[in-house]
Amino acid sequence: MTRWTRKDLLGLEELSEKEIRLVLETARSFKEISARPIKKVPTLRGKTVVNLFFEPSTRTRVSFELAAKRLSADAMHIAVQGSSLAKGETLKDMARNIEAMKVDILVMRHPSPGSCHLLARSLKSSVVNAGDGSHEHPTQGLLDMMTIQEKKGKLEGLKVSIIGDILHSRVARSNLWGLLKLGAEVTLCGPKTLLPVECGRLNARTTCDLEEAIAGADVLNILRVQLERQQGCLFPSIREYAQKFCITPERLRKAKKDLLILHPGPMNRGVEIAPEVADGPYSVILDQVTNGVAVRMAVLFLVSQVNRAKEERDEVSV
Amino acid sequence: MKFLFKGGRVIDPKNKRDERCDLLVERGKIVQVGKHLSPNGSQVIDADGLWVVPGLMDMHVHLRQPGREDKETILTGSRAAAKGGFTSVLPMANTDPVVDNRGAVEFLLSEAKRVGLVNVFPVAAVTKGLKGEELSEIGELASVGCVALSDDGKPIHNAKLMRHALEYAAMFGLPIIAHEQDPSLFEGGVMHEGYTSTVLGLRGIPSVCESIMVARDIELVKFVGGKVHFAHVSSERSIELIREAKRQGLAVTCETAPHYFSLTDKDISCFDANFKMNPPLRSEEDVEAVKKALKDGTIDCIATDHAPHTEQEKDTEFDAAPFGIIGLESSLGLCLSLVHTGVLTPSELVSRMSLAPATLLGLPKGTLSIGMDADITVIDPDETWTLRSEDFESKSKNSPFVGRTLKGRAKITMVSGRIVMKDGKITKGD
Numbered sequence: 001m002t003r004w005t006r007k008d009l010l011g012l013e014e015l016s017e018k019e020i021r022l023v024l025e026t027a028r029s030f031k032e033i034s035a036r037p038i039k040k041v042p043t044l045r046g047k048t049v050v051n052l053f054f055e056p057s058t059r060t061r062v063s064f065e066l067a068a069k070r071l072s073a074d075a076m077h078i079a080v081q082g083s084s085l086a087k088g089e090t091l092k093d094m095a096r097n098i099e100a101m102k103v104d105i106l107v108m109r110h111p112s113p114g115s116c117h118l119l120a121r122s123l124k125s126s127v128v129n130a131g132d133g134s135h136e137h138p139t140q141g142l143l144d145m146m147t148i149q150e151k152k153g154k155l156e157g158l159k160v161s162i163i164g165d166i167l168h169s170r171v172a173r174s175n176l177w178g179l180l181k182l183g184a185e186v187t188l189c190g191p192k193t194l195l196p197v198e199c200g201r202l203n204a205r206t207t208c209d210l211e212e213a214i215a216g217a218d219v220l221n222i223l224r225v226q227l228e229r230q231q232g233c234l235f236p237s238i239r240e241y242a243q244k245f246c247i248t249p250e251r252l253r254k255a256k257k258d259l260l261i262l263h264p265g266p267m268n269r270g271v272e273i274a275p276e277v278a279d280g281p282y283s284v285i286l287d288q289v290t291n292g293v294a295v296r297m298a299v300l301f302l303v304s305q306v307n308r309a310k311e312e313r314d315e316v317s318v
Numbered sequence: 319m320k321f322l323f324k325g326g327r328v329i330d331p332k333n334k335r336d337e338r339c340d341l342l343v344e345r346g347k348i349v350q351v352g353k354h355l356s357p358n359g360s361q362v363i364d365a366d367g368l369w370v371v372p373g374l375m376d377m378h379v380h381l382r383q384p385g386r387e388d389k390e391t392i393l394t395g396s397r398a399a400a401k402g403g404f405t406s407v408l409p410m411a412n413t414d415p416v417v418d419n420r421g422a423v424e425f426l427l428s429e430a431k432r433v434g435l436v437n438v439f440p441v442a443a444v445t446k447g448l449k450g451e452e453l454s455e456i457g458e459l460a461s462v463g464c465v466a467l468s469d470d471g472k473p474i475h476n477a478k479l480m481r482h483a484l485e486y487a488a489m490f491g492l493p494i495i496a497h498e499q500d501p502s503l504f505e506g507g508v509m510h511e512g513y514t515s516t517v518l519g520l521r522g523i524p525s526v527c528e529s530i531m532v533a534r535d536i537e538l539v540k541f542v543g544g545k546v547h548f549a550h551v552s553s554e555r556s557i558e559l560i561r562e563a564k565r566q567g568l569a570v571t572c573e574t575a576p577h578y579f580s581l582t583d584k585d586i587s588c589f590d591a592n593f594k595m596n597p598p599l600r601s602e603e604d605v606e607a608v609k610k611a612l613k614d615g616t617i618d619c620i621a622t623d624h625a626p627h628t629e630q631e632k633d634t635e636f637d638a639a640p641f642g643i644i645g646l647e648s649s650l651g652l653c654l655s656l657v658h659t660g661v662l663t664p665s666e667l668v669s670r671m672s673l674a675p676a677t678l679l680g681l682p683k684g685t686l687s688i689g690m691d692a693d694i695t696v697i698d699p700d701e702t703w704t705l706r707s708e709d710f711e712s713k714s715k716n717s718p719f720v721g722r723t724l725k726g727r728a729k730i731t732m733v734s735g736r737i738v739m740k741d742g743k744i745t746k747g748d
Binding site for chain 1: 511512513515516517518519520521522524588589630633634635636637638
């Protein structure tokens with residue numbers, strides 16, 4: 001059995017296949033807790049989890065908060081408007097102050113890639129990345145994989161197409177690393193301007209042809225079009241994006257009959273995904289959300305065990 | 319005071335000398351170079367096994383004074399230069415206030431004189447306040463000692479303004495040092511656009527951002543004349559354009575910095591902002607092109623773009639950190655690796671670090687000819703040492719090379735016949 005040895009969860013790129021499987025297995029065992037009438041276990045009683053969010057979020061924030069509470073940890077949320085630097089305080093100082101209040105786990109979302117790495121390096125508390133700019137969103141990648149595995153029974157050999165704004169998507173990156181490590185075949189599809197440069201070197205197929213991405217795919221993971229990141233020149237209009245890239249029932253006519261449709265949310269209905277598809281038989285979008293809580297419980301549990309083991313060792317040595 | 323450098327390998331590309339001989343300094347000047355010179359009452363410096371070369375010149379540094387004395391001052395920057403083997407530096411004009419007027423130039427010169435370590439040759443702003451709107455009083459700036467013009471840090475976007483700056487500066491023989499970067503292609507970027515930026519999710523700065531402006535300014539030089547010196551060239555395509563322009567006989571020159579042949583964008587994987595500079599670290603192909611161009615002379619010289627920043631500014635989110643790294647104290651060690659790996663001959667390296675910048679700026683430096691100021695650097699090319707943060711003379715420590723073991727370093731820095739650094743210690747004695 002693999003042991004979890006990481007204080008932090010920063011991304012899926014650096015995890016091994018075994019570590020990813022361990023999180024997914026742990027998440028499966030935690031999932032049942034949320035289905036009980038009394039949705040609480042004492043696993044993390046006495047631990048403190050702080051959500052430090054520099055970007056607005058509903059789903060991820062609530063999901064982490066519920067995950068912590070269902071494990072009996074004390075959870076609180078701090079929403080920071082804009083950059084901490086605006087107030088003159090550096091991110092590190094802010095995090096150190098929070099740590100000084102003896103917080104065990106810091107869950108952070110931040111617009112800057114690598115910001116969680118910065119904190120992980122300088123804090124003793126565990127740091128969990130809840131999305132760092134366009135870099136990674138590891139718990140989203142994990143919950144997507146959990147959902148696929150649950151429905152398909154496996155990930156090996158599955159054809160997964162990630163469709164949309166790959167350039168700005170941390171979800172795409174985390175999915176890519178995780179899926180490749182677990183043996184899936186990945187296709188990245190989007191308009192040329194939203195495919196990052198040299199993404200051909202990522203061990204994934206890349207294409208601008210939506211039909212090609214749909215044909216033979218077992219899973220479509222449809223990304224949100226991030227209107228706020230388009231800088232005015234990446235595609236002409238929402239209208240044209242929808243015309244060319246919206247996943248509609250017509251476009252799915254030639255798709256596999258047991259196709260799964262994933263979307264990390266929040267959806268722009270009628271832009272990247274047609275309402276009939278979002279609510280249709282292929283859609284597992286709400287299963288993703290359910291699994292999100294289980295995955296986050298697993299992650300909070302696993303990282304907390306590392307510092308706990310260390311604390312116990314320290315006590316012994318005293 | 320007389321000094322006799324005894325038995326060193328005297329490398330003087332201007333006079334095509336690279337041989338073991340002696341060199342005599344008297345009253346601040348080089349008075350004799352040859353074999354078996356007699357001490358004759360001079361202080362003898364045993365240079366056996368060492369190189370004796372014309373003082374190194376770094377034509378691109380930021381000394382931050384006035385305005386950001388928390389990062390660097392003329393004193394600490396001069397100490398860093400002396401420690402790194404540099405006898406002359408050219409501070410860029412992007413201080414606060416900007417060096418765009420006589421008063422600012424006179425302050426720099428008088429402060430440098432008071433410090434009394436290395437030669438400081440001011441670079442003045444092309445445009446008032448670096449705003450890219452109106453020309454500075456270039457004629458007066460030239461008359462009070464500016465040796466070049468640059469809006470470094472704030473590239474000149476307006477092609478018409480650049481045209482007239484070239485025409486006007488040409489009357490005074492001053493080159494314009496151009497930081498080439500197209501504003502729209504640059505916008506928001508923090509690292510080289512390539513595979514690594516794709517993986518890290520950091521916004522990319524494509525190499526065409528640089529080369530497109532290099533192309534523009536080559537066209538302008540071709541059209542109106544004048545002299546352009548391209549600062550810190552980083553990309554293969556820029557180099558190709560410059561090589562072609564030189565072949566056509568246009569008055570263009572360029573520099574690169576040690577990091578552009580020592581590191582690539584791959585080194586940024588840990589999000590350490592000490593690897594963040596502008597232009598950004600580029601690909602392996604670019605690094606190879608830089609080395610090749612240093613060899614064939616397309617790249618005239620090596621300058622550090624020494625850019626001090628405080629620790630709190632750099633130890634932050636990669637996006638938020640300012641661009642730039644310090645370079646004065648690591649440059650020679652990194653540059654010597656070009657010799658150790660066979661890219662450059664010792665004479666070529668000395669040319670890139672001393673003769674070439676002096677020549678392109680029209681300064682009477684960079685040679686060991688008789689009668690020249692005794693600006694001399696003595697180098698142990700083989701000493702291995704480790705660059706340590708606590709050893710920096712610079713006020714700032716923002717270097718990606720901390721912890722790296724380098725081969726070769728400056729042992730003595732002499733400016734106008736005065737030893738300002740010996741064995742790593744800054745001295746002001748004569």
